[in-house]
Amino acid sequence: MNVMEVNHLKKDYGKIHAVQDISFHVEEGELFGFLGVNGAGKSTTIQMLCTLFTPSGGSANICGYSLGKHNQEIRKRIGIVSQQNCLDDALTIKENLMIRGSLYEQDPNKLKVRLQEVSNLLKLDEILTRPFQKLSGGQKRRCEIARALMHSPKILFLDEPTTGLDPATRQSVWYCIDTLRKHTNMTVFLTTHYMEEAAQADHIALIDHGLLMEYGTPYELKEAYAKDRLVLHSHQIKQLETILSTLPYPSQKDIQHITISLTHTKDAIEILDKVKPYINGFEVLQGTMDDVFLHVTGKTLKEEGETNVCI
Numbered sequence: 001m002n003v004m005e006v007n008h009l010k011k012d013y014g015k016i017h018a019v020q021d022i023s024f025h026v027e028e029g030e031l032f033g034f035l036g037v038n039g040a041g042k043s044t045t046i047q048m049l050c051t052l053f054t055p056s057g058g059s060a061n062i063c064g065y066s067l068g069k070h071n072q073e074i075r076k077r078i079g080i081v082s083q084q085n086c087l088d089d090a091l092t093i094k095e096n097l098m099i100r101g102s103l104y105e106q107d108p109n110k111l112k113v114r115l116q117e118v119s120n121l122l123k124l125d126e127i128l129t130r131p132f133q134k135l136s137g138g139q140k141r142r143c144e145i146a147r148a149l150m151h152s153p154k155i156l157f158l159d160e161p162t163t164g165l166d167p168a169t170r171q172s173v174w175y176c177i178d179t180l181r182k183h184t185n186m187t188v189f190l191t192t193h194y195m196e197e198a199a200q201a202d203h204i205a206l207i208d209h210g211l212l213m214e215y216g217t218p219y220e221l222k223e224a225y226a227k228d229r230l231v232l233h234s235h236q237i238k239q240l241e242t243i244l245s246t247l248p249y250p251s252q253k254d255i256q257h258i259t260i261s262l263t264h265t266k267d268a269i270e271i272l273d274k275v276k277p278y279i280n281g282f283e284v285l286q287g288t289m290d291d292v293f294l295h296v297t298g299k300t301l302k303e304e305g306e307t308n309v310c311i
């Protein structure tokens with residue numbers, strides 16, 4: 001079942017067409033990756049879907065409610081964690097969460113129950129009485145997610161939730177997101193610049209210049225745009241080049257290795273059979289979401305600074 005349907009959504013800022021014509025859907029309970037380079041139109045789209053900006057055109061249905069007509073109903077069903085922290089520095093986590101929760105729930109007993117549920121889910125018990133400003137970056141992010149969960153939303157928007165965090169802290173934030181998804185059927189709408197995070201998504205929409213460029217599962221996108229590579233390590237590069245020139249696979253030469261683009265992973269078997277006497281070792285590297293992103297957004301590996309020679 002779709003929890004969100006977006007049809008021909010547009011947003012102009014004067015002469016700037018930030019979102020030109022975007023259509024996609026999000027399934028209930030899924031992790032949806034919404035990707036694009038800086039300025040592609042991600043934040044503008046999210047602001048529209050969260051009822052903060054009025055679209056210039058198109059329509060969206062969120063949790064069965066029509067954007068523009070039933071914005072109050074939509075707001076009750078969505079939570080947002082934006083790039084910036086927005087909890088009050090001087091207040092404790094408990095005070096912050098109770099204040100945010102009271103915007104939606106007036107019964108103090110129900111609020112306390114919800115606070116405990118959210119605290120259990122995000123493991124906040126030990127830091128509930130500490131002021132927000134005294135927490136580490138990762139703890140602050142977990143509290144921001146808790147804030148967005150206080151009214152039990154059906155969809156959680158996470159706009160670059162781990163940008164600027166060190167790898168260990170990013171991992172702890174992801175542990176929270178995974179726990180959340182395991183224990184609730186919440187839909188998570190994620191934007192991120194980390195392709196390894198995007199690869200966890202159930203479906204991905206890739207946008208550029210305010211247009212939808214690709215939509216699919218990470219597997220489908222990798223199949224279409226990210227070729228596997230066979231890397232041959234050798235001290236006899238010249239002989240290898242001669243053999244490879246008789247085979248129909250594009251390759252790139254470096255000082256001690258040659259990288260071959262494979263159409264199918266099993267092509268590696270035929271190649272290895274032919275080059276066996278001239279190699280010291282080999283690796284088969286799988287295509288990644290980075291490859292997909294670079295392909296779809298128009299950048300090539302060469303533009304990224306590689307100096308390999310095609311043979």
Ligand SMILES: Nc1ncnc2c1ncn2[C@@H]1O[C@H](COP(=O)(O)OP(=O)(O)OP(=O)(O)O)[C@@H](O)[C@H]1O
Pocket residue numbers: 013016017018036037038039040041042043044045
């Ligand atoms: N308030 C605004 N007024 C005018 N132009 C804007 C405004 N907000 C965004 N833009 C422009 O709209 C385009 C899309 O911006 P948006 O912030 O939606 O992109 P983004 O994909 O979220 O980028 P980032 O990853 O950097 O957050 C950009 O060209 C941006 O300069």
